[in-house]
Amino acid sequence: MSSQSALPGSPFFHFKNGQLHAEHVSVDALAKEHGTPLFVYSQAALAAALTAYQDGFKGRHVSIHYAVKANSNLSILRFFAQHGCGFDIVSAGELERALVAGAAPETIVFSGVGKTRQEMQLALQKRIGCFNIESEAELEVLNSVAQGLNVRAPISLRVNPDVDAQTHPYISTGLKSNKFGIAHERALTVFKHAAALPHIEVKGIDCHIGSQITTEAPYLDALDRLLDLVEAVEACGIALSHIDCGGGLGIQYQNEKPPVASDLWAKMFARADARGYGQRHFMIEPGRSLVGNAGICLTEVLYLKPGEEKHFCIVDAAMNDLPRPAMYQAYHTITGVQETATHNPDTAPLYDVVGPVCESGDWLGRDRHLHVQQGDLLAVYSAGAYSMSMASNYNTRPRAAEILVDGTNARVIRQRDSLQQMLQAEQ
Ligand SMILES: Cc1ncc(COP(=O)(O)O)c(C=O)c1O
Numbered sequence: 001m002s003s004q005s006a007l008p009g010s011p012f013f014h015f016k017n018g019q020l021h022a023e024h025v026s027v028d029a030l031a032k033e034h035g036t037p038l039f040v041y042s043q044a045a046l047a048a049a050l051t052a053y054q055d056g057f058k059g060r061h062v063s064i065h066y067a068v069k070a071n072s073n074l075s076i077l078r079f080f081a082q083h084g085c086g087f088d089i090v091s092a093g094e095l096e097r098a099l100v101a102g103a104a105p106e107t108i109v110f111s112g113v114g115k116t117r118q119e120m121q122l123a124l125q126k127r128i129g130c131f132n133i134e135s136e137a138e139l140e141v142l143n144s145v146a147q148g149l150n151v152r153a154p155i156s157l158r159v160n161p162d163v164d165a166q167t168h169p170y171i172s173t174g175l176k177s178n179k180f181g182i183a184h185e186r187a188l189t190v191f192k193h194a195a196a197l198p199h200i201e202v203k204g205i206d207c208h209i210g211s212q213i214t215t216e217a218p219y220l221d222a223l224d225r226l227l228d229l230v231e232a233v234e235a236c237g238i239a240l241s242h243i244d245c246g247g248g249l250g251i252q253y254q255n256e257k258p259p260v261a262s263d264l265w266a267k268m269f270a271r272a273d274a275r276g277y278g279q280r281h282f283m284i285e286p287g288r289s290l291v292g293n294a295g296i297c298l299t300e301v302l303y304l305k306p307g308e309e310k311h312f313c314i315v316d317a318a319m320n321d322l323p324r325p326a327m328y329q330a331y332h333t334i335t336g337v338q339e340t341a342t343h344n345p346d347t348a349p350l351y352d353v354v355g356p357v358c359e360s361g362d363w364l365g366r367d368r369h370l371h372v373q374q375g376d377l378l379a380v381y382s383a384g385a386y387s388m389s390m391a392s393n394y395n396t397r398p399r400a401a402e403i404l405v406d407g408t409n410a411r412v413i414r415q416r417d418s419l420q421q422m423l424q425a426e427q
Pocket residue numbers: 067070088111112173208210211212246247248249285286287288289
């Protein structure tokens with residue numbers, strides 16, 4: 001098996017002369033210079049992921065609103081802002097980040113079930129493009145906050161279409177049993193009420209059914225249900241200027257085969273065309289599929305600990321850096337950065353790759369074939385999304401540094417936390 005084609009994120013992360021490279025930069029050299037754990041992103045991978053969407057949108061009206069929560073590093077946000085993206089945010093903090101990164105306020109949409117009055121006020125003052133409303137109670141509060149500022153708040157209703165995204169239960173959001181969105185059956189009534197509120201301006205309709213979705217069917221089902229509602233809402237004289245289909249497209253972590261964005265959207269448009277909605281303004285909110293395979297995390301093997309039942313490979317990255325395995329039992333590919341020694345040959349010993357945190361749940365990979373020695377460097381793949389953005393200081397561990405590679409150039413886009421920084425707020 002060719003190691004290059006097996007790597008999530010290839011060809012941007014690939015072996016050359018036996019050494020793992022991010023584009024044209026040896027990651028071994030980066031780790032030596034900046035220490036580990038270390039996140040390394042490829043700008044060409046970001047560009048390729050964005051192009052995979054944009055290729056499918058020729059002759060259509062689609063705006064891409066990158067979901068900041070997937071990776072909120074300012075340089076990553078700047079890249080997307082400079083390449084024509086808007087943003088999907090879920091907090092005042094993400095709003096400030098997007099604005100600092102150069103986002104035009106009107107390209108920002110605000111999702112989330114628990115927006116506070118203060119957050120609404122700030123977003124109205126900054127004149128964001130749309131609030132994705134998730135409940136009737138939230139709608140009333142937004143109307144009153146907008147009244148206080150003597151403005152009208154642009155909104156869409158996030159509808160819960162009750163579609164099974166067939167993903168991990170913690171990241172499925174479009175089922176009746178999930179906390180998200182307004183029930184499909186209630187939506188028309190709520191649209192009519194919203195249209196009558198003096199400080200609300202109805203702009204669109206929205207749904208987001210979950211994350212790491214690897215099949216097309218849930219998207220097409222959700223679109224059908226959304227278009228049914230568009231028809232019903234507009235029949236009541238309420239014009240909708242956009243249809244937001246959310247994010248959620250999956251990536252390859254192991255051997256998943258998620259649809260290519262442009263192929264998925266060819267089908268979505270065929271469905272929309274058949275119903276006469278293909279030329280509408282569609283919005284999407286992708287996160288993971290834009291950044292997930294554009295990043296890896298480098299970590300050093302601290303100790304090997306052979307055991308009767310298990311061999312442990314103890315590394316210097318942990319659940320505070322890469323929380324997905326601990327939280328969702330998620331799989332991330334792990335290899336050595338020297339191809340010959342550690343590229344998972346089936347003959348190598350089996351290890352659980354674990355971190356230094358004092359929890360048995362602190363593992364990054366289980367039962368992995370690795371030829372490793374103390375001091376070796378490993379790469380954890382598909383670490384561009386929901387890794388650094390979910391990282392914490394648990395065990396008073398500093399969050400890692402981040403590097404962005406562009407061709408032969410590597411630049412630090414975030415410094416490792418310092419102990420002083422970590423303690424500051426408590427002084
Ligand atoms: C409302 C909303 N939009 C967009 C996203 C981005 O999802 P993903 O990173 O799976 O594309 C999420 C997260 O699932 C979300 O909750």
